[in-house]
Amino acid sequence: MVPMVYWVMISIGTNVSETFLTKQNHELVTHGPYRWIRHPLYTVASIGFTCLAVVASNWFMLAMALVALSGMALWIAPREEAELVEKFSDEYRSYQQRTGRFIPRLRTPS
Numbered sequence: 001m002v003p004m005v006y007w008v009m010i011s012i013g014t015n016v017s018e019t020f021l022t023k024q025n026h027e028l029v030t031h032g033p034y035r036w037i038r039h040p041l042y043t044v045a046s047i048g049f050t051c052l053a054v055v056a057s058n059w060f061m062l063a064m065a066l067v068a069l070s071g072m073a074l075w076i077a078p079r080e081e082a083e084l085v086e087k088f089s090d091e092y093r094s095y096q097q098r099t100g101r102f103i104p105r106l107r108t109p110s
Contacts (some may be wrong), residue, residue: 001044001047001048001051004033004040004044005041005044005048006010007032007033008032008033008040008041008044009041010032011029011031011032011034011040012029012032012034012041013029013032015027015029019030025081026087028084028088028091028092028095030095035099036099036100036105037099037100037101037102037103037104038077038081038095038096038101038102038106039053039072039077039080039101039102041096042069042072042077042102043102043103045068045072046065046068046069049061049064049065049068049069050065050066050069050090052065053065053074054059068096073102077101077102081101
């Protein structure tokens with residue numbers, strides 16, 4: 001799990017943001033795990049929280065992992081993507097078409 005977080009953080013570099021808002025000097029990252037997934041940090045965190053809950057045999061932790069995943073999927077990621085579309089317009093729309101939000105696409109649309 002730690003190597004995956006490291007790979008994500010190295011790939012995103014200074015483009016990491018504390019909120020879903022983009023920075024003025026924000027660049028669109030499309031390398032590393034971002035080549036296949038638009039939100040790999042959310043994916044890795046979700047897998048980590050879920051695995052921790054299962055290993056701990058703790059249903060409350062599992063429920064909280066599912067709440068966090070739901071929040072990321074329904075609230076955070078859509079707002080973040082709206083900000084990125086506003087900043088990068090067609091470049092980000094093209095990126096959205098060829099990548100999955102949380103898991104890689106099995107095939108890219110023609």
